[in-house]
Amino acid sequence: MANTVMFIILAVLIIGSALMCVTTTRIMRAATFMLFVLFGVAGIYFLLDYTFLGAAQISVYAGGVTMIYVFAIQLVSKRTLQGLEERVKSSKMIGGGLVALAGLVVVSLILLKTGFFTLAPANVEVPMKEIGTALVGAGKYQYVLAFEFISLFLLACIIGGLVVARKEKKEE
Amino acid sequence: MVPVECYFALSALLFFIGVYGFVTRRNLIAMLISVELVLNAVDINFAAINRLLYPNGMEGMFMTLFVIGVAAAESAVAIAIIINVYRNFHSDSVDSIKNMKW
Amino acid sequence: MEIYSYSFLILLLPALSFVILALAGMKMSHKTAGLIGTTSLGLVTVLSYLTAFAYFGADRLADGTYATIVPYNFTWLPLGNLHFDMGILLDPISVMMLIVISTVSFMVHIYSFGYMHGEKGFQRYYAFLSLFTMSMLGLVLATNIFQMYTFWELVGVSSYLLIGFYYPLKPAIAASKKAFIVTRFADMFFLIGILMFGYYTDSFSFSFAGNIVMGEGTTPFIAGNAAKAVAAAGFILPTALVLMFIGGAGKSAMFPLHIWLPDAMEGPTPVSALIHAATMVVAGVFQIARMFPLWVEYAQPQMSIVVWVGVFTAFYAAAVACAQSDIKRVLAFSTISQIAFMMVALGVSLPGHHGVLDNHAQLGFMAGMFHLFTHAMFKACLFLGAGCIIHAVHSNEMAMMGGLRKYMPITNITFLISCFAIAGIPFFSGFSSKDEIITACFAYSPVVGWIMTGIAAMTAFYMFRLYYGIFWGTENVEAHEHHTPHEAPATMTIPLIVLCVITMGVGIYSTIAGFAGWGGSFGQFVNAEGTNYTIHFDTQIAATSTIIAILSICLATYIYKGESQPIADRLYKAFPKLHRAAYKRFYQDEIWQYVTHRIIFRCISKPVAWFDRHVVDGTFNFMAWGANEAGESLRPWQSGDVRQYAVWFLTGTVALTLILLAI
Numbered sequence: 010m011a012n013t014v015m016f017i018i019l020a021v022l023i024i025g026s027a028l029m030c031v032t033t034t035r036i037m038r039a040a041t042f043m044l045f046v047l048f049g050v051a052g053i054y055f056l057l058d059y060t061f062l063g064a065a066q067i068s069v070y071a072g073g074v075t076m077i078y079v080f081a082i083q084l085v086s087k088r089t090l091q092g093l094e095e096r097v098k099s100s101k102m103i104g105g106g107l108v109a110l111a112g113l114v115v116v117s118l119i120l121l122k123t124g125f126f127t128l129a130p131a132n133v134e135v136p137m138k139e140i141g142t143a144l145v146g147a148g149k150y151q152y153v154l155a156f157e158f159i160s161l162f163l164l165a166c167i168i169g170g171l172v173v174a175r176k177e178k179k180e181e
Numbered sequence: 182m183v184p185v186e187c188y189f190a191l192s193a194l195l196f197f198i199g200v201y202g203f204v205t206r207r208n209l210i211a212m213l214i215s216v217e218l219v220l221n222a223v224d225i226n227f228a229a230i231n232r233l234l235y236p237n238g239m240e241g242m243f244m245t246l247f248v249i250g251v252a253a254a255e256s257a258v259a260i261a262i263i264i265n266v267y268r269n270f271h272s273d274s275v276d277s278i279k280n281m282k283w
Numbered sequence: 284m285e286i287y288s289y290s291f292l293i294l295l296l297p298a299l300s301f302v303i304l305a306l307a308g309m310k311m312s313h314k315t316a317g318l319i320g321t322t323s324l325g326l327v328t329v330l331s332y333l334t335a336f337a338y339f340g341a342d343r344l345a346d347g348t349y350a351t352i353v354p355y356n357f358t359w360l361p362l363g364n365l366h367f368d369m370g371i372l373l374d375p376i377s378v379m380m381l382i383v384i385s386t387v388s389f390m391v392h393i394y395s396f397g398y399m400h401g402e403k404g405f406q407r408y409y410a411f412l413s414l415f416t417m418s419m420l421g422l423v424l425a426t427n428i429f430q431m432y433t434f435w436e437l438v439g440v441s442s443y444l445l446i447g448f449y450y451p452l453k454p455a456i457a458a459s460k461k462a463f464i465v466t467r468f469a470d471m472f473f474l475i476g477i478l479m480f481g482y483y484t485d486s487f488s489f490s491f492a493g494n495i496v497m498g499e500g501t502t503p504f505i506a507g508n509a510a511k512a513v514a515a516a517g518f519i520l521p522t523a524l525v526l527m528f529i530g531g532a533g534k535s536a537m538f539p540l541h542i543w544l545p546d547a548m549e550g551p552t553p554v555s556a557l558i559h560a561a562t563m564v565v566a567g568v569f570q571i572a573r574m575f576p577l578w579v580e581y582a583q584p585q586m587s588i589v590v591w592v593g594v595f596t597a598f599y600a601a602a603v604a605c606a607q608s609d610i611k612r613v614l615a616f617s618t619i620s621q622i623a624f625m626m627v628a629l630g631v632s633l634p635g636h637h638g639v640l641d642n643h644a645q646l647g648f649m650a651g652m653f654h655l656f657t658h659a660m661f662k663a664c665l666f667l668g669a670g671c672i673i674h675a676v677h678s679n680e681m682a683m684m685g686g687l688r689k690y691m692p693i694t695n696i697t698f699l700i701s702c703f704a705i706a707g708i709p710f711f712s713g714f715s716s717k718d719e720i721i722t723a724c725f726a727y728s729p730v731v732g733w734i735m736t737g738i739a740a741m742t743a744f745y746m747f748r749l750y751y752g753i754f755w756g757t758e759n760v761e762a763h764e765h766h767t768p769h770e771a772p773a774t775m776t777i778p779l780i781v782l783c784v785i786t787m788g789v790g791i792y793s794t795i796a797g798f799a800g801w802g803g804s805f806g807q808f809v810n811a812e813g814t815n816y817t818i819h820f821d822t823q824i825a826a827t828s829t830i831i832a833i834l835s836i837c838l839a840t841y842i843y844k845g846e847s848q849p850i851a852d853r854l855y856k857a858f859p860k861l862h863r864a865a866y867k868r869f870y871q872d873e874i875w876q877y878v879t880h881r882i883i884f885r886c887i888s889k890p891v892a893w894f895d896r897h898v899v900d901g902t903f904n905f906m907a908w909g910a911n912e913a914g915e916s917l918r919p920w921q922s923g924d925v926r927q928y929a930v931w932f933l934t935g936t937v938a939l940t941l942i943l944l945a946i
Contacts, residue, residue, distance in 0.1 A: 016183045020191050027195055027218055031202030036211055043214050046195075050221045053191075054245075056183070057232045062242055066224075069249050074217065074256050081260040082210055085273045105204035105926075108933050109197040115937050116193045119944070125185050127233050135239065143239055152243050159250050166254035170261035200933060204926050212925075275925055282923030 015056055023049035040078050047071040058134040188229035195222035207274050209263050213256065220252045286337045287354040290371050293330050296323045297417035301410050308406030320409035321392040324416060331385040338378045349375055352496045356426050364485050370426035376572050376652060380423040383659045387561040388416045390778035391553045394667050397774035398553055398674060408448060415441035419562050423569060427487040428477050438563050439466045445558060446550040458546035465543040469533020476526030483519050489573055521582040524574060528589060531567025536619045537626065538596040542872055544619055548611040552670030555611060560618050560666050561659035568625045568655060575648060589630035594734055597623035601741040606865035609679045610669050613749050620742060621658050625651045627735060628720040631727035646726065650719035657712040657789060661704040664782035668698040671775050672753060675768035686758030690768045695754050697779040702750050704786050706743035706832045712790035715797055721828055722821045736828055740835040747839035755844050
């Protein structure tokens with residue numbers, strides 16, 4: 010019962026914020042609404058008993074990524090953060106809306122047609138020890154390769170970002 | 182327990198809201214934000230399926246974890262590109278990067 | 284057989300000298316180029332004479348004929364049943380032609396040293412002369428009709444190149460184009476004839492009834508199965524032969540395809556001597572001689588076509604020649620007339636009404652070949668003499684000449700001797716050959732005989748008109764004040780003398796041999812059956828023709844010898860239109876122009892061209908336009924707008940999902 014209520018609250022939060030995020034004209038507000046969405050998604054993870062995941066979501070996504078966006082907005086826009094406006098062409102809106110609607114309809118149809126068997130939930134969170142051993146374990150279904158890869162990948166992206174965004178040397 | 186179809190509905194809605202935002206918005210950063218929404222919808226999907234349909238495995242969770250990591254990295258690179266675009270074109274609108282048209 | 288293994292050199296040497304002179308000629312001096320050309324020709328002449336001695340000196344076979352020897356024959360292009368061969372064939376007429384071609388060509392090579400001295404393009408000239416000689420030799424040595432056709436075309440090309448030698452001048456270019464186009468047009472019929480022939484008889488070989496001696500390693504002939512052609516459709520073989528004759532008529536300047544030959548006189552005079560008097564223009568006659576067994580057996584009624592075309596051409600050319608003022612044109616029309624004589628001789632070679640091969644059949648063939656031989660010699664001499672005169676006076680027109688006998692004695696004597704030869708006076712070579720032709724004509728039909736006699740009289744008349752106009756008559760004093768004409772240098776007069784000696788030699792020997800019945804005359808070597816035939820002159824016909832010739836000469840002397848020509852002027856005033864028509868060659872060129880421009884170009888060519896340009900090209904242009912439009916319409920898809928790309932991407936994904944769902 011509590012789960013259902015919690016879920017409804019979170020769902021409303023998420024969807025509402027998302028809608029506001031994509032329709033607001035001011036970018037700073039969009040970033041803020043995104044932050045709310047991220048918090049909502051973290052809540053969903055907690056609801057699913059994925060505490061580690063929820064924690065990672067909050068720390069990485071809500072904390073790190075949002076900050077990146079805020080900094081980017083500040084660096085990129087010429088005018089003050091409050092006064093940022095954006096006009097949207099109505100034709101684009103309708104076109105986009107139609108496409109999104111079409112996709113939504115298709116996905117819904119698939120969902121409705123497929124029958125899902127919900128297994129009985131354990132209502133127990135996944136122990137941290139298990140997560141840890143799986144993450145760095147080298148066994149058959151364990152993720153050390155993916156872990157190493159993603160660490161290299163992150164390194165590459167950071168360096169790439171630095172290279173792309175550095176200032177050109179001025180010619181003397 | 183919340184039935185799994187609800188999670189699916191939620192994630193589908195979030196996904197297509199993100200798509201709508203990507204197509205509609207003109208500001209580059211706003212488009213990126215919409216992409217984040219999409220990624221998050223996918224994460225919810227992975228997590229829900231893993232927890233509710235296959236509680237014995239952990240693949241979905243790790244997938245979500247890695248998606249979070251990759252999304253962060255990708256945002257960083259995208260922001261770097263946008264900053265470069267801003268430096269060269271002095272504009273943060275997507276119309277300014279139409280150089281590759283016919 | 285081993286004796287003839289060098290015969291390929293006869294073809295190879297001129298080809299080599301052509302290649303050397305063509306590629307490296309401009310780097311050599313004139314003298315070197317001339318020497319290379321002349322030396323190779325000299326060697327070819329020596330080889331030709333050696334071949335002739337070996338061939339005619341060899342023993343005859345059991346049935347009295349000479350064996351046909353094929354030292355080389357290899358398959359060039361196999362095509363299923365048929366195959367194109369290339370090879371060398373030695374047979375009485377081809378060996379005779381070897382002698383003619385190599386002698387005249389050698390004389391022309393020596394002569395050109397003097398005539399073309401100092402001309403720009405000297406080396407190019409010698410290169411083309413070598414090319415021509417090789418082509419003509421290849422033509423006569425051909426083992427099959429297709430090889431003959433190949434070299435036929437090569438000869439046409441050489442003629443085109445040589446006529447257009449003075450290409451900076453417009454008349455030369457126009458003349459060379461005209462020659463090539465007219466002969467090419469005729470060769471179209473030739474080719475159709477060859478193809479019909481090859482298709483129906485399954486072979487391109489000439490049919491040889493006699494014995495063929497094949498060399499080592501040569502491809503044997505597939506004898507044409509002419510009977511099969513006759514069985515297939517009786518008219519195929521005669522039609523094919525007549526079509527081939529049309530091709531030959533174009534090359535040999537029979538009416539109405541003669542129009543190119545007078546204009547071909549734009550080329551240098553030695554070229555006119557070699558190509559348009561002695562060798563190329565007789566290719567048509569040679570072709571009929573080569574195909575003679577087939578004509579005799581399968582196309583008897585069609586031989587009358589040959590006869591009448593020849594008769595009309597001879598008359599027409601003689602009439603026009605009487606009114607020309609350019610000496611080379613007179614000689615050109617005389618050539619046309621004489622070649623028509625040769626054609627008539629070949630055509631009458633069958634008694635018109637009997638259809639049986641007896642001694643009469645041999646007469647025309649042999650007479651035609653003999654006349655070819657003698658005509659080559661004296662006509663070349665005439666042309667070379669004309670070249671000396673043009674060289675002295677710097678003009679072709681008879682108005683600039685007159686009284687030149689004082690200045691050019693050697694040219695005078697040689698020209699006179701050649702004029703006697705062409706007129707048919709006994710003890711000069713033309714007498715024997717022309718007399719035999721007229722005898723054969725009388726055996727065929729008296730009408731033809733008398734017509735040919737009349738034309739022979741006209742020949743004598745206009746040739747002596749020419750002679751007196753150049754060497755006697757009024758001197759053109761004003762022109763001579765500026766530049767006194769002088770005798771030509773030795774390089775130019777020696778060939779004249781040599782050719783005259785040959786003419787006189789052959790003439791004297793054959794005249795005496797004909798009356799006394801000696802052996803060793805022409806008929807023993809070359810005649811239709813290949814056997815040993817001794818020429819006996821028919822005293823009646825010989826006397827008639829001689830008297831008529833002498834009368835014509837006297838008439839010409841009377842009219843043209845003096846200082847002024849009152850009778851000629853009176854005739855001119857009495858018949859101005861006739862004279863004008865004859866001078867303009869009876870408007871033949873204008874008629875051809877009319878037919879081609881008004882009728883063919885306007886009614887056929889223009890619509891076809893329109894069709895080609897608008898329909899055929901239009902289809903492809905339309906397809907290109909369509910492709911272009913398709914590209915243009917797809918272009919806006921590449922808008923650079925990321926959002927639009929995303930929309931399409933999503934649309935595609937949704938569509939794909941639906942398809943997968945449906946499946």
